[in-house]
Amino acid sequence: MEILDKVYVSPLPDSPYVKPFRLNYTQNGMVKSWDLLQVHDSVAIIVFNITRKVMIFVKQFRPAIYYNCIHAKDREQEFIDTKKYPASLGIALEMCAGIIDKNKPIEDIAREEVLEECGYNIKLKDLHKIISYRSGVGVQGSLQTLFYCEVSDDMKTEQGGGVDDEIIEVVEMSIPQIEEMLKSEGPLASPPSCLFALMWFLQNKADKFRK
């Protein structure tokens, strides 16, 4: 269980993570502008454990989700009331993923993320590229490339859980549990990229792992 405390908002400093700016342009003779963010492209990986026939997810506290659960009037307090708004509201269930912030092939970055976050030591040939798409259309239009890889228990050489001060929990789900999750109305604390990845898996891979 996450213990959350001393939650407050401050102005954006000169941030290495979020670089907002305005793009000005003329479209069909009409002068327009759009406010957006400079963000890194990324990779996401569907990791399926064939030994125990479970999908591998990462679970972590996501400040952006947490903040969006707080009612407008309660955002104006000096400190957010963490009794009313516990950390659990911001815990997201996601595919293993990472940003492309190093000058190396994206397959290498995907491989590293699977090791660091999930603890599985995969080979490059285990990674199969599925599709790439735009992460968003509003403020961030970065490219995300989705991979699929099958792992087995003997490839689990590390604990996983992320590096530095990341606090990531590795979570496993069976195929029926995934189907149950997708049948619910939500709200799910997952992004659409995760839901698309799960649908892709169910449609293209799940059958061979069903009893």
Added chain:
Amino acid sequence: MEILDKVYVSPLPDSPYVKPFRLNYTQNGMVKSWDLLQVHDSVAIIVFNITRKVMIFVKQFRPAIYYNCIHAKDREQEFIDTKKYPASLGIALEMCAGIIDKNKPIEDIAREEVLEECGYNIKLKDLHKIISYRSGVGVQGSLQTLFYCEVSDDMKTEQGGGVDDEIIEVVEMSIPQIEEMLKSEGPLASPPSCLFALMWFLQNKADKFRK
């Protein structure tokens, strides 16, 4: 064809659209912070025309996608070279969608978006809620609710194309064309919410419209 001209970057002013800030917090005793954006929740609607058995998409120029197609070194010019980077790079194919910026039921907002963007005058009872999820996990954790609605040619009372200075094109695709799109490796100029919506439709609704 979009004609794009005079494209340049300027600092973010006090923007009504993008409100970046830093969220500070203590997680399990560790002092942390995360930079994020305040964004509106939203609705997205899968609109399927049963008269002609086509999916209704909206197509528009998305500055965030366009900007992310520009190489880092070319971003440093005073003006972006629109011969090298034509508008077509930033044209996204999406589900009909809109932000929840009015104090009314989200079904009303979904209904309005279908009319304004796609030109179909639907009734509230035509809207079926599928699921809600988090739009993103990084900088924007707003909630998006996905609806499904079937329309027919006689419900098309308006042109569609958006309001004010929106430049939106309504695009139709057959079920085989959707399947073709999802089989490609990309890069697709679509967000994962659109891909999830298409997979959901193929899995849950498409069969009854196939010959």
